[in-house]
Amino acid sequence: MTLTAEPAPPRTEPATGAPGKVRLREQLTGWLFVAPFGLVFLALLVAPLVYALYLSLFRKALIGGTSFVFLDNYTKVFTDPSFLGGAWFVIRFSLVLIPLQMLISLAIALILDSVTSRFARFSRLMIFLPYAIPVVIGALMWGFLYSKNFGPLHDVFGAAAPDLLSSNMIFYGLLNIVVWQWAGYYMIIIYAALQGIDPTLYEAARIDGAGGWQIALRIKIPLITPALLLILVFALIGTLQFFNEPQILRDLAAGSIGPDFTPNMYAYQQAFGLANFNYGSAISFALGGVVFVCVYIFLFATRKRGSFLS
Amino acid sequence: MKRRPLFVATATLVLASALAACSSGDDEETSSSGGGSDPGNCTNTIPKADVPVVTLWAWYPNMELVVDNFNELHDDVQVCWTNVGQGGDEYDKFQTAIAAGTGAPDVIMIEADRIPTFQIQDALVDIREYGYDEVADDYSEGSWKDVSVGDAVYGVPVDGGPMAMIYRKDVFDQYGITPPTTWAEYEQAAQTVRDAGGPLFGDLGANVPAVMMALQIQKGADPFTYDEADPENIGIELNDQASKDVLDYWAGLVEKDLVGTQDQFTPEYISGVIAGDYATYISAAWAPGYLTGAGVGEGADSGTFGVAPLPQWDPANPVQVNWGGSAFSVTSQASDPELAAKVAFEIYADEESLTDGWTNQIIFPLNLNALDDPAFAELEVEFFGGYQANKEVYIPAANAYEGFTYSPLQQYYFDAMTKQLAAVNEGSISGSEAADRLHEDVVGYAEEQGFTVQ
DSSP, X not given: OHHHHSOOOOTTOTTSSXXXXXXXXXXXXXXXXXXXXHHHHIIIIXXXXXXXXXXXXXXXXXXXXXXXXXXXXXXXXTTOHHHHHHHHHHHHHHHHHHHHHHHHHXXXXXXXXXXXXXXXXXXXXXXXXXXXXXXXHHHHHHXXXXXXXXXHHHHHHGGGOOOTTSTTTHHHHHHHHHHHHHHXXXXXXXXXXHHTSOTHHHHHHHHTTOOHHHIIIIIIHHHTHHHHHHHHHHHHHHHHTOOHHHHHHTTTOTTTSOTTSSHHHHHHIIIIISOOHHXXXXXXXXXXXXXXXXXXXXXXXXXXXXXXXX | OXXXXXXXXXHHHHHHHHHHHOOSSOHHHHHHSSSTTOGGGOXXXXXXXXXXXXXXXXXXXXXXXXXXXXXXXXXXXXXXXXXXXXXXXXXXXXXXXXXXXXXXXXXXXXXXXXXXXXHTTTOBOOOGGGTHHHHGGGSOHHHHHHTEETTEEOOEEOBOOBEEEEEEHHHHHHTTOOOOSXXXXXXXXXXXXXHTTOOBOEEOOTTOHHHHHHHHHHTTOOOEEEOTTSTTEEEEOSSSHHHHHHHHHHHHHHHTTOEEOOOSSSHHHHHHHHTTOBSEEEEETTHHHHHHHTTTTOGGGTTOXXXXXXXXXXXXXXXXXXXXXXXXEEBTTOSSHHHHHHHHHHTTOSHHHHHHHHHTTSOOBOXXXXXXXXXXXXXXXXXXXXXXXXXXXXXXXXXXXXXXXXXXXXXXXXXXXXHHHHHHHHTSSOHHHHHHHHHHHHHHHHHHTTOEEO
């Protein structure tokens, strides 16, 4: 409030008055504005990260106590079959999930963009709805739907019904849950991007003789590429940190979903189940490294396509 | 301990910003830093003011009544009870409180098999010097062994789980079989039912490793040798002949399609039990109460269940085993261990609480005052159609039980066992292979944790 009452000295005349003092004051005001965010950022993000990094440099054994081991934990993480297995799972999962999810949400967004009726608005809401359902409830609900004894799959397929919670089908069971939960959210982002396209472009295309397919493929999709890339990065980071759904379904299928099913679950088990906060921290940082590398590879591969980062 | 100042500074900063952000008067909660250790957060109301308060975490279904009984009977101490979750949920919170050095309750309910896990972290107090002698005779030797590490005692037993076989009388009648007394007969009966197109005979749930452990011990396995007087040495023997035999036996049942491979304690399993998909349930004394609560044996099914002693390997030398059961332990964060021990000894030990526990089938009491009570023995269990199951099956099993030695690696061991059982259920490895892999896995972990494995 005081700032508006006290007009800043005109920048065009820095020579008048005491320039050093003014600049200092300006700087201070600037820092003051950043302070609320800065404090929260430091206290809730930077400090815990630094503390976790610090923890990860120690090794705690039940016998012998805690000792400084520098990067030994990291050497161990990257040779630990549990971590590598989990990391390989989430990478595989991302490779299948993300294209599938993108295709579905893109297709729906394109359809909803071309149709303008009350039904379209209703569908938009309904498709978005799963995102509004908490992950825990969504996962539990699907757990029940997959049931061999009382789930609908059994009613439809009878004895041949696939058991989506068994060890060899759990991949698809989880795939379905995640697509269901997130496709609507991504659809909304794509849809918003589509709405931002200037409609005169479509008119021009039509005059040039373009059909619906051509407009979609040659005008709409290229123009929303930044939004698609944004979604991809979100999805990639989210999927590599996969935790909630498998952790919930573990109560129903502990045999199929081990405690080291994904790297995040493994970190949780080490820290809270086995009292090894040090190794848990190391796993978390190692996972952070994997995420960083994957996102970097992705951004590098798509660097020419007009990234949202530029 | 160099990190202390940094951590405290960070915590203060976080706290300060949290308080600044919402000055709505949550001070009490933020300052307690653990939740359960603050008398302001009790689930129960404390009737007597100006008396020292002992905090307690527990999840027995009738805990509210038990706590009220305790508070009413005591004028020198009152209990502040919180239910922070059942089993694993509570252990995770306790684990965090141990790491933080603050936030744990004074007294905590723990399953007997987890006691060494927390004891080795110095999180529990040896209660021998706090009046153990006065109550020593109230429990059997096996009960005390389960809550001890070496000679030191780290808990007061409350309930146990002597194992037995629950079976469906209607299925047994239909296929003309009698309850098997040996495991060989068990397999035979399973084959008979299968050949006649009947249901599965039992279930090998990957998520109940404690059952497999008990069944292996029944055949003579001795998975862990551990004594707190010599904490650096641990004996691990998970792939001896007895362990392999039992795993192979169950792997064989799975392979021949005689038993299911469903995780237990899931809606899926319970709906299977209700639908009559499993002819037997290898379980413990708390199972009838659990099943009743889950809606099994209601309506038309009422009285269809019977119970028989656990099948044996060698009927001439029967061995009884245990699954589950909990105790009250005093934590090393207790401000007054002596007072906390008093609570641990006396809560859930009064007649009214115990009677409520066993009449409602919430607990199978280990307190001999209840165990030897004729009314308990003669209870006609409704779930078994009025059969005196305690007298005929569970009490003899409890009396013959000699106690297990649990290890400080229990959590890891159970997780690793679950992994191997899942592989057995999938048919990818044999029982013997599972035992070998389990052994290797657990020994590796133990060595990494600094133990010398023998």
